[in-house]
Amino acid sequence: MDTMGRHVIAELWGCSIEKLNDLNYIEQVFVDAALRAGAEVREVAFHKFAPHGVSGVVIISESHLTIHSFPEHGYASIDVYTCGDRIDPNVASNYISEALGAETQEVVEVPRGMGPVQVKKPIAKVL
Amino acid sequence: MDTMGRHVIAELWGCSIEKLNDLNYIEQVFVDAALRAGAEVREVAFHKFAPHGVSGVVIISESHLTIHSFPEHGYASIDVYTCGDRIDPNVASNYISEALGAETQEVVEVPRGMGPVQVKKPIAKVL
Numbered sequence: 001m002d003t004m005g006r007h008v009i010a011e012l013w014g015c016s017i018e019k020l021n022d023l024n025y026i027e028q029v030f031v032d033a034a035l036r037a038g039a040e041v042r043e044v045a046f047h048k049f050a051p052h053g054v055s056g057v058v059i060i061s062e063s064h065l066t067i068h069s070f071p072e073h074g075y076a077s078i079d080v081y082t083c084g085d086r087i088d089p090n091v092a093s094n095y096i097s098e099a100l101g102a103e104t105q106e107v108v109e110v111p112r113g114m115g116p117v118q119v120k121k122p123i124a125k126v127l
Numbered sequence: 128m129d130t131m132g133r134h135v136i137a138e139l140w141g142c143s144i145e146k147l148n149d150l151n152y153i154e155q156v157f158v159d160a161a162l163r164a165g166a167e168v169r170e171v172a173f174h175k176f177a178p179h180g181v182s183g184v185v186i187i188s189e190s191h192l193t194i195h196s197f198p199e200h201g202y203a204s205i206d207v208y209t210c211g212d213r214i215d216p217n218v219a220s221n222y223i224s225e226a227l228g229a230e231t232q233e234v235v236e237v238p239r240g241m242g243p244v245q246v247k248k249p250i251a252k253v254l
Contacts, residue, residue, distance in 0.1 A: 003197050
């Protein structure tokens with residue numbers, strides 16, 4: 001497989017506090033996001049923290065999706081990394097952003113596996 | 128918990144082909160890397176691909192470590208993301224780089240959970 005990949009880093013703010021604390025909901029959203037982007041799901045691992053917050057990952061054939069949620073801040077830290085050029089990671093990250101009720105989404109895309117890391121200009125948008 | 132985090136993106140080239148294809152070895156290296164950095168391991172999920180390559184994640188209390196290996200290219204794509212300021216993600220990524228026998232390591236650090244994403248200048252070094 002070619003090493004080329006696209007890594008979307010998304011900072012979501014103003015999310016639903018309730019959703020950010022719901023492990024089952026987040027896990028389903030992440031699996032759905034992977035499938036909607038056309039990825040193949042391989043492993044799913046999520047963890048609920050006390051008193052609040054969820055961390056988790058979906059490993060896909062094309063790399064991974066991760067989340068760390070901070071319900072008390074309405075903040076979720078998202079990564080969607082897809083290898084190859086068949087899948088657009090933004091399809092997954094936009095779906096996640098909407099599903100978590102984010103008010104603002106700040107996205108930066110990092111090319112992977114292509115030599116020197118050149119980070120594209122961050123894009124912030126109010127949703 | 129504070130949203131502030133440090134996300135190290137490391138591109139490792141010239142790694143040991145044999146090690147990049149050894150799921151058990153990589154899993155142990157990643158758990159060790161997390162512990163050496165002072166992190167608390169919560170979930171471990173690794174997957175071996177046919178004909179070659181390993182993907183995996185260690186979820187820590189402080190966020191995550193991930194790998195996608197491409198043995199046929201001697202390339203490993205590493206992320207070490209740690210929340211808070213107690214842990215230095217570079218301790219883990221440097222340990223992983225050495226354990227995989229990387230000849231070159233290119234690292235970029237992305238601050239997370241602090242508002243606009245400002246990516247620090249990438250650092251490339253021959254090991």
